[in-house]
Amino acid sequence: MFKRVIVFLFLATMFLFGVYDKPLFEEYETTLNTVENSRAVIDDSPSIVVGSSGIVLYTFENQESMIIARATVISKDGKQAVLELIPFDSLSQNNFPKISIEPKEGNIVILNYLYRRSLIVTPNYESFKKITDFFINIEWIHPDTIAAFLAKRYIPNPNRKRFREMCSINMAGLIAFNMENMGYFVDCVSFKVVKAFKMPIENEKTVLPFYSRISEHIGTPPISLGTREITDYSEYYRHLLEIK
DSSP states (O other): OHHHHHHHHHHHHHHHHTOBOSOSOOOEEEEOSEEETTEEEEEOOTTOOTTOEEEEEEEOTTSOEEEEEEEEEEEEOSSEEEEEEEOOOTTOOTTSOOOOOOOOTTOEEEESTTTTEEEEEOSSHHHHHHHHHHBTTSEEOOHHHHHHHHHHTTOSSOOHHHHHHHHHHTTOOEEEEEETTEEEEEETTTOOEEEEEEOOOOOOOOOSSSOOTTGGGOOOOSSOTTOOOOSOHHHHHHHHHTOO
């Protein structure tokens, strides 16, 4: 009970002074204990969050390393954490030969990978400003960058695939969503909420599909083929994040 009070007071103090001046997440490095098919087991830690993702490294004899897989935490029990392993394709280059090295016991895994860079989705400028001013240790990808990507491709309703693509292009590990007085940090790979926080929306004005200075230029393609614009900001993103 005392510990909960301390945590509450700490968070209240952060909001009182208007900034969160420590890293939201720290990269967590460990090694794979066992690997079987597409699953791996590591020792559990308080730094490990279900839904967080990272990378698996293979180290050559000359101590140089390369990324051989992505890893997502799918469960933990206080002693062990289970990872799902999938191919890493963010840096794929078709002109180079592919190196097929499978993850194995002893490989290094780094979780919370690229968590210091985040996309941001808010309903208006006030929310965007409030969140970016509060989390000062996050390197924010400006929403204009994301809106330009969508406008060029006539995508008025970005889905998970498109958000993952934008994360990959901008080397971001998180996406911050703000709706209905709550904020959610979502892992780019798993699309699971890894941290939620209170963030009241003071201005009821909503920009669709999200706040940016060029959102009005994100339209449907000349031949829409069923592509529809977002009509309800909160409903759309709650459905996208599977938040009830």
